[in-house]
Amino acid sequence: MVLLLIGAWQRERWLRHKRQVLTEILDLADALERELLECRARLREIPALAASLSPSEQLSARATLAAEPQVQDALRDLLAHRLWLKDHAADASIGELTSARDALVATRTSLNAQLARLANVRADFEQTVRPPR
Known part of the structure; x- marks a missing residue:
């Protein structure tokens, strides 16, 4: 009886942890x-x-648009991950789910760095277009 209770407690603990990782x-x-x-x-x-801006500066600005396909690819990858979760979340191990969570954290960290650089580029453009008074 004690072993059955311990087993049930461990299973409940595992399920709670899995739900927590899925929620994250x-x-x-x-x-x-x-x-x-x-x-x-x-x-x-x-x-x-x-x-x-001048034509050479415009060329530099348009070069930043080369990043847009990467954003589209990231959105497609995110959709693929969501579909994988939908199909496999119930069967996935905690390790697989933890790896998925860690990959999302790493992607967000990288994206936040890109967004910060983009904000700097935008501020530079705005300052070039409208110099400070």
């Missing part, structure tokens, strides 16, 4: 999707900001 993954995926969409929107604003 879904929350991270939602946040990453919002950040990717924000990044794409910011990238698309740069040509308008660069319109009043």
Whole structure:
């Protein structure tokens, strides 16, 4: 009887941990999707900001748009991960789920660095277009 209770307690603990990791993954995926969409929107604003710059500066501004396909690829990958979760979450091990969570954390960290650089580029463009008074 004691072994049965211990087994039930361990199973409940494992299930609770798995639900927690799944919740973290879904929350991270939602946040990453919002950040990717924000990044794409910011990238698309740069040509308008660069319109009043010299042709060589405009070329530099348009070069930042080369990152947009990477954002699209990341959104597709995120969708693939969501579909994998939908199909395999019930069978996935804690290790697989933890790896998925860690990959999302790493992607978000990298994206946040990209967003910071994008904010700096935008600030530089705005300062070039409208120099400080």
